[in-house]
Amino acid sequence: MAATEFRIWRQDGAEGEGGYRDYTTDVTEGMVVLDAVHQIQAESANDLAVRWNCKAGKCGSCSAEVNGNPRLMCMTRMSDLPADRPVTVEPMRAFPVIRDLVCDVSWNYEVKKKIEPFEPRPPDAEDGTWRIAQEDVERVQEFRKCIECFLCQDVCHVLRDHHLHDEFVGPRFFVYNAALEMHPLDTRDRLASLKQDEGIGYCNITKCCTKVCPEHITITDNAIIPLKERVVSEFYDPLKRLFRVFSGGSRA
Amino acid sequence: MDQTPYEYDVLVVGAGGAGLRAAIEASAAGASCGVICKSLLGKAHTVMAEGGMAAAIGNVDERDDWKVHVTDTLRGGQYLSNPKMAEIHAKEAPERALELEAWGALFDRTKDGRILQRNFGGHRYPRLAHVGDRTGLEMIRTLQDHGIHRGIDFHMEYTVFRLLLDDGRVAGALAYDRERGRFRVYRAKAVVLATGGIGRAFKITSNSWEYTGDGHTLAYDAGADLIDMEFVQFHPTGMVWPPSVRGILVTEGVRGEGGVLLNSDGERFMFDDIPPLYKDQTADSAEEGWRYVVGDRDARRPPELLTRDHVARCIVDQIKAGKGSPHGGVYLDIAWIKEKISNSEDHIRKKLPSMYHQFKELAGLDITKERMEVGPTTHYVMGGVRVDAESQMSSVPGLYAAGECAAGLHGANRLGGNSLSDLLVFGKRAGEYAAAFAREQGDIRLDQAAVEAGMKEALEPLEREGGEGPYQIQHELQDLMQEKVGIVRIESELEEAIEEIGRLSDRAKAVSAPGNREYNPGWHTALDLHPLLVVSEAVARAGLLRRESRGAQFRDDYPQKDERFGKVIIRAAKGADGEMVVEEMPVEPMSDELTRLVEEMG
Numbered sequence: 066m067a068a069t070e071f072r073i074w075r076q077d078g079a080e081g082e083g084g085y086r087d088y089t090t091d092v093t094e095g096m097v098v099l100d101a102v103h104q105i106q107a108e109s110a111n112d113l114a115v116r117w118n119c120k121a122g123k124c125g126s127c128s129a130e131v132n133g134n135p136r137l138m139c140m141t142r143m144s145d146l147p148a149d150r151p152v153t154v155e156p157m158r159a160f161p162v163i164r165d166l167v168c169d170v171s172w173n174y175e176v177k178k179k180i181e182p183f184e185p186r187p188p189d190a191e192d193g194t195w196r197i198a199q200e201d202v203e204r205v206q207e208f209r210k211c212i213e214c215f216l217c218q219d220v221c222h223v224l225r226d227h228h229l230h231d232e233f234v235g236p237r238f239f240v241y242n243a244a245l246e247m248h249p250l251d252t253r254d255r256l257a258s259l260k261q262d263e264g265i266g267y268c269n270i271t272k273c274c275t276k277v278c279p280e281h282i283t284i285t286d287n288a289i290i291p292l293k294e295r296v297v298s299e300f301y302d303p304l305k306r307l308f309r310v311f312s313g314g315s316r317a
Numbered sequence: 318m319d320q321t322p323y324e325y326d327v328l329v330v331g332a333g334g335a336g337l338r339a340a341i342e343a344s345a346a347g348a349s350c351g352v353i354c355k356s357l358l359g360k361a362h363t364v365m366a367e368g369g370m371a372a373a374i375g376n377v378d379e380r381d382d383w384k385v386h387v388t389d390t391l392r393g394g395q396y397l398s399n400p401k402m403a404e405i406h407a408k409e410a411p412e413r414a415l416e417l418e419a420w421g422a423l424f425d426r427t428k429d430g431r432i433l434q435r436n437f438g439g440h441r442y443p444r445l446a447h448v449g450d451r452t453g454l455e456m457i458r459t460l461q462d463h464g465i466h467r468g469i470d471f472h473m474e475y476t477v478f479r480l481l482l483d484d485g486r487v488a489g490a491l492a493y494d495r496e497r498g499r500f501r502v503y504r505a506k507a508v509v510l511a512t513g514g515i516g517r518a519f520k521i522t523s524n525s526w527e528y529t530g531d532g533h534t535l536a537y538d539a540g541a542d543l544i545d546m547e548f549v550q551f552h553p554t555g556m557v558w559p560p561s562v563r564g565i566l567v568t569e570g571v572r573g574e575g576g577v578l579l580n581s582d583g584e585r586f587m588f589d590d591i592p593p594l595y596k597d598q599t600a601d602s603a604e605e606g607w608r609y610v611v612g613d614r615d616a617r618r619p620p621e622l623l624t625r626d627h628v629a630r631c632i633v634d635q636i637k638a639g640k641g642s643p644h645g646g647v648y649l650d651i652a653w654i655k656e657k658i659s660n661s662e663d664h665i666r667k668k669l670p671s672m673y674h675q676f677k678e679l680a681g682l683d684i685t686k687e688r689m690e691v692g693p694t695t696h697y698v699m700g701g702v703r704v705d706a707e708s709q710m711s712s713v714p715g716l717y718a719a720g721e722c723a724a725g726l727h728g729a730n731r732l733g734g735n736s737l738s739d740l741l742v743f744g745k746r747a748g749e750y751a752a753a754f755a756r757e758q759g760d761i762r763l764d765q766a767a768v769e770a771g772m773k774e775a776l777e778p779l780e781r782e783g784g785e786g787p788y789q790i791q792h793e794l795q796d797l798m799q800e801k802v803g804i805v806r807i808e809s810e811l812e813e814a815i816e817e818i819g820r821l822s823d824r825a826k827a828v829s830a831p832g833n834r835e836y837n838p839g840w841h842t843a844l845d846l847h848p849l850l851v852v853s854e855a856v857a858r859a860g861l862l863r864r865e866s867r868g869a870q871f872r873d874d875y876p877q878k879d880e881r882f883g884k885v886i887i888r889a890a891k892g893a894d895g896e897m898v899v900e901e902m903p904v905e906p907m908s909d910e911l912t913r914l915v916e917e918m919g
Contacts, residue, residue: 078835095559095680107788111839112832116357118525121565121675123454124360140678163496164836171473174358174465182466183421194415196430202423206448209423209455213359248421 067092069143071105073113074155076162079169083162086110087151092143099127099138102154102166114165122279125214129166130155135216135277157219170215176234180241181258185250201249208244208288210280213237217274217284223267233264236274236284243288246295256292256299265293320502322763325351325470326755327748328490328505330477330532333361334453334740335720335747336511337460338413342748343509344467348755350748351470351503353492355527358471359461362513362525363740366453367568367671369435369445370741371734372410376427377434378614381442383407387911388918390735392594393439393624394699394728395868395878397545397886400907401706402725406735406742413741414446422459424448436573436610438622439732441598443612450570450671456737475501477531478844479771480508480539480716481763487539487715488761491771495841498834500772504763506755509709509747510536510718511740514698515549515852517845520799522695523555523566529845530852532722536702537851541711543889544902545724546700546852547859548869550731551804553578553628555694557646562679564694567649567672569733571689572621574668575610576651577603578632579688580640586647587620590631595623607657626730626869629693633804636692646692652685661685693804697736698852699727699869700859703888706905708750709743715754719747725905729868778843784829787843794821794849802857807873811861818854825850851897858899859887 069092076083088105099117106113117127120139127138132146132153146152160168189196217236223229242259245251259265272285282288299305327343329336332354344350354361373386386407391398414432418424424446425433434443448455465471472492479491481504489504512532516524537543554567572578580586591599599620600606606619621628632647642648651669655661662685666673669684676682676689701724702711709717720740727735778787797817801810825846830839865879866872885901892898907915 077833093560096561097679100561106838111786111788111830112837114836114838118356118360118527119362119365120525121365121562122678123451123671124356124364124525126356126360142679167496167836169496170357174471174473177462178465182462185419185421188419194431195418197423197426198430199426199428199433202426202448205423209448209458210451212364212454245421248423251421 069101069148070151071101072151072153073102073105073166075113075165078164079161085153096143097139098131098136098141098143098152098154101143101152102138114163114167116167123212125212128157128214128216128219130157135219137214137216137279140279157215159219159221159225172230173213173215173218173237176238177241179262180238181245181253181255183245183248183251184253186252195250197249205244205247205249207282208240208247210282211237211240212280214279216277216279220273220277222271222273229264229267233267236289238263239265239268239292240282240284240288243292246292256296259292260296260300265289265296268293320500320768322489322502322504323351325349325503325505327507327509327751328353328503329509329511330490330535331361331511331513331720332358332471333363333511333513333720334456334460334737335744336361336509337457337464338741338744339509339511339719339748339751340469341460341464341467342745343752344469346749346752348752351472351505353472353475353477353490353503355474355476355495357473359457361457362527363453363457363737365523365566366456366737367450367566368437368570368573369447369452369734370410370414370456370737371437371440371444371732372414372446372738373407373444374411374414374432374434374446376431377443381444384914385441385918386410386444388915389440390726390732391728391915393730393732395730396728396883397868397904398728399706399725399905400911401905404911405706406726406739409742410738413738413745417456417459417741420459420463422455424455435570436618436622437733438569438572438628439624440734445734447570449667450568450669452737472501476841476844477535478775480535481767482539483762483764485714487713489763491768493775496836498837500775502763502768504761506758506761507715507717507751509751510702510716510722511720511744511747512722514721515856516695518794518798518849518853518856519695519803520795521555521564523552523564524695530848532718533701533855534848534851536711536713536716536718537889537891539713539716540891541713541716542703543724543855544700544703544886545728545859546698546855546889547863547887548699548729549695549856550625550697550699550869551629551693552696553625553632553693554649554691556680557690557692558644558680565675565679566694566696567689567691568669569625571649571651571669571672574651574665575607575654575657576621576649577619577653578621578628579648579650580635581642582640586635586640587623587628587631591620591623592627599623624730625733629804630871632693642690644690646690648688649691650688652687697721697731699729699731700724700855707746709747710750710754715758717747717751719743729870775844778828778830779832779834779837779840781827781829782831784827785824787828787830787839787846790821790825790828790846791842791849794818794853798853798856802853802860805871805873806860808861811857814857815854815861818850818857822850854897855889855899858897859889862887862899862901
């Protein structure tokens with residue numbers, strides 16, 4: 066057992082002035098950052114706000130910045146952090162703070178509503194079921210693993226630094242689009258909205274999102290780049306452009 | 318304060334599988350529908366379900382059908398289930414699974430492209446539709462993404478703490494906004510409770526903070542009955558090391574894929590104690606057990622796949638006999654399958670990806686190479702609101718319950734995989750019947766005095782100065798329930814527990830939770846004490862009254878089954894004086910057809 070120092074962001078409501086406050090608590094073997102925060106909450110800061118649920122990396126609720134790195138607190142082991150300086154814990158910085166470590170992520174839920182929902186092809190068999198190859202299931206599993214922790218959104222420059230929330234949906238929703246577009250049964254086409262409404266062109270593939278994903282989804286290479294390529298071939302292919310001019314349609 | 322009520326035909330409390338499915342159905346029936354949830358959408362406990370959803374589709378073994386499923390469920394529940402519910406569940410689960418696929422869920426496939434099904438404890442044939450070991454995530458995300466396009470209003474991070482009644486029928490609910498601390502009044506013609514379980518009443522649990530028995534208590538306070546509360550499922554395999562992860566679930570899927578339980582001498586102890594009810598269905602040898610795992614249809618299932626109540630008790634016996642692992646568990650070994658298959662490490666990572674990561678990241682252990690240490694963890698409550706089998710309505714008109722907070726399907730013990738299907742089958746039914754009920758109702762009146770009183774009471778912990786903090790009481794309750802109302806129970810300890818719960822209830826009425834109203838976890842914890850104490854009392858009192866050992870209840874002083882108690886369930890309700898009354902009531906009778914089926918299937 067070792068007394069460990071923490072610097073935790075405290076803020077009284079969205080309009081309040083925030084700042085770090087120092088706490089000390091005993092860290093025992095195997096503890097994760099969320100355990101330490103809870104211990105501090107029980108010992109010396111009963112009103113310290115923190116959002117969490119499963120404590121097993123499955124629900125994506127306890128996103129925060131630990132020593133400046135976007136992390137799930139429940140999956141960050143104390144033993145992996147440097148012991149010679151205080152552990153800094155602060156809320157995700159790309160979203161408004163509600164209180165302390167809790168921020169308002171409702172924008173993400175609004176964005177999702179605007180994305181074209183899933184629509185399957187007609188069933189393959191008379192009993193109303195489909196036949197799908199296991200390889201096709203596995204191909205999109207990577208995107209379906211997403212736990213919606215929004216750490217990728219937190220770290221994305223387009224949102225964090227340029228605040229283009231109205232024009233750009235962020236890595237989470239490119240992963241969501243990829244999951245739908247590559248779903249073996251889906252019939253809809255989301256390329257026009259990816260280009261026009263969701264701003265996929267703003268992503269300059271710095272791969273920050275991929276680095277922080279706790280589910281190890283290769284967001285940039287496997288979701289965003291293939292979607293960008295499809296958008297390019299759909300809208301910037303010279304033959305298709307020519308065809309669009311003559312057919313008068315907005316889409317080929 | 319703005320108290321203009323939000324108005325809905327159907328108000329759903331809870332946004333896990335049952336709540337979302339109910340809301341989708343109510344909305345499809347033309348009802349206006351609001352969903353209130355304590356967390357953000359998609360974070361409810363369903364997200365953690367790992368193994369799969371039991372549905373007798375018969376894709377892997379065509380001998381499976383609803384008849385086998387219903388008899389498996391009834392046997393697993395030690396014949397205390399509501400047979401009608403078990404029948405509806407077995408008949409409708411396949412349709413609910415297929416419907417999920419039409420909404421975008423992707424399950425693992427058989428070679429010919431149909432939904433693959435996996436083995437699980439107590440199920441005679443491979444029956445669980447699954448996606449690796451993250452089936453719950455697939456299910457909740459599918460329902461969530463389908464639901465957001467159905468015109469349903471979602472109220473995220475609100476806690477309902479009081480139901481409002483109008484002349485005995487339900488009229489709405491009172492909630493507080495967790496983020497900002499404001500109250501909100503809801504007027505609704507029907508309310509569906511889908512709040513999940515009570516695991517936070519115990520110290521070691523796989524359940525999140527949300528599982529404080531809210532729906533159970535809202536219904537109880539409104540005058541509905543709770544039944545089967547003595548039956549709390551202790552899942553045999555939770556993590557035991559390091560201490561901070563103690564209780565986190567290790568899916569039964571590990572055993573479904575061939576994982577074996579070993580004691581400190583390396584003995585596979587599950588072969589030593591096979592209950593008579595399952596003798597004919599259980600493998601005689603390790604060799605036969607492995608053949609079952611790899612799909613030999615003539616082989617019987619390995620003893621690790623006996624029902625959860627039994628496996629949990631066998632583990633406790635090993636630990637008590639001094640044959641446990643260093644940190645007070647036993648060993649669960651999946652790495653051993655390398656003796657049987659050449660690419661075992663890849664196979665394990667593919668079949669059990671989240672278990673692989675969970676142990677790698679939280680315990681620094683590679684399950685493809687090393688044995689895990691596991692022990693029982695509080696996982697699920699079979700008990701809940703007594704509901705009508707068809708409609709899911711409680712004894713309070715307009716008040717419905719579905720999923721874990723309802724009771725009847727699982728009897729004395731739930732089979733793994735029967736929960737996800739329960740959520741969908743009865744969530745759908747609750748939504749459908751609630752919408753129909755709402756259509757028939759005229760205007761309902763909100764009792765303004767009850768609204769004012771409810772809000773005033775909820776603010777007391779914030780305003781009270783100098784009282785005890787809520788965390789201390791919560792921790793004492795969890796320790797008490799773990800020690801005295803846990804896996805092994807005895808009369809004297811249950812009596813002590815009931816007395817102590819009474820004392821804790823008195824202390825809970827005088828707690829202080831200073832701070833302001835915005836996202837104040839101390840205040841939230843103070844308000845959670847009432848439901849936690851109500852469900853704890855119900856578990857202890859029902860456990861005391863059932864003087865026998867059956868399913869999840871093990872009484873050290875009555876270690877055998879008692880035929881008399883095989884015919885009754887235990888009901889807890891609020892008496893006229895406000896005290897809890899527990900009494901026996903007869904088990905719902907079985908239809909002739911089901912009786913015949915049970916006899917035929919053995």
